[in-house]
Amino acid sequence: GAVVSQHPSRVICKSGTSVKIECRSLDFQATTMFWYRQFPKKSLMLMATSNEGSKATYEQGVEKDKFLINHASLTLSTLTVTSAHPEDSSFYICSAGRTGDSSPLHFGNGTRLTVT
Amino acid sequence: AQSVAQPEDQVNVAEGNPLTVKCTYSVSGNPYLFWYVQYPNRGLQFLLKYITGDNLVKGSYGFEAEFNKSQTSFHLKKPSALVSDSALYFCAVRDGGNTPLVFGKGTRLSVIA
Numbered sequence: 001g002a003v004v005s006q007h008p009s010r011v012i013c014k015s016g017t018s019v020k021i022e023c024r025s026l027d028f029q030a031t032t033m034f035w036y037r038q039f040p041k042k043s044l045m046l047m048a049t050s051n052e053g054s055k056a057t058y059e060q061g062v063e064k065d066k067f068l069i070n071h072a073s074l075t076l077s078t079l080t081v082t083s084a085h086p087e088d089s090s091f092y093i094c095s096a097g098r099t100g101d102s103s104p105l106h107f108g109n110g111t112r113l114t115v116t
Numbered sequence: 117a118q119s120v121a122q123p124e125d126q127v128n129v130a131e132g133n134p135l136t137v138k139c140t141y142s143v144s145g146n147p148y149l150f151w152y153v154q155y156p157n158r159g160l161q162f163l164l165k166y167i168t169g170d171n172l173v174k175g176s177y178g179f180e181a182e183f184n185k186s187q188t189s190f191h192l193k194k195p196s197a198l199v200s201d202s203a204l205y206f207c208a209v210r211d212g213g214n215t216p217l218v219f220g221k222g223t224r225l226s227v228i229a
Contacts, residue, residue, distance in 0.1 A: 004159075006159065034216045043219045043222050044206070049216060091157070093159050095160075104162045104165050105150075105162075105210075105216075106162065107152075107160040107161075110158060
């Protein structure tokens with residue numbers, strides 16, 4: 001069964017509004033979660049590493065003030081797309097893994113964001 | 117820096133035939149290698165991994181992959197393809213520890229009945 005839950009699966013919002021996406025690890029504690037963005041017919045681009053109890057680490061070129069990440073507990077990380085614009089429309093996927101080098105990362109089912 | 121290359125954007129195979137999806141990698145240390153599959157508008161599902169041990173790794177849904185250190189490859193294989201195997205396949209590498217996966221660009225597999 002799913003070990004990482006992501007919500008919502010699909011959201012449509014108006015330009016200028018903010019959208020929050022939740023990512024939960026269901027049966028394990030995740031001190032670190034990862035947020036990816038996937039463009040159509042493209043690979044997954046790492047946006048940021050979400051660290052429980054501290055600031056997220058953003059990849060080069062990702063605006064931290066636009067993509068706010070909060071990792072308030074060991075089972076929940078949120079990504080808020082602030083003042084969304086049509087170019088933010090994309091597929092956002094979170095992932096988390098149990099501790100240990102050999103653990104595979106488990107992925108949420110993704111969130112399809114459409115900004116009109 | 118670590119990287120993964122999937123040289124084929126698309127692989128077509130007839131149902132019942134063997135399939136191979138290619139992947140090569142570049143890492144500075146020992147590689148942690150993974151294969152994932154993605155169905156439309158869904159997240160990624162873990163198929164298999166290589167960390168250490170036998171070079172031939174068996175995973176979910178009858179898939180397997182062969183780690184070849186000299187060729188820095190980790191090709192995904194299945195002896196007999198099913199139409200339901202049609203999906204987008206990603207090879208990925210991890211640098212150990214609590215680090216993110218670095219993905220290849222993905223290969224779309226189409227199995228034709």
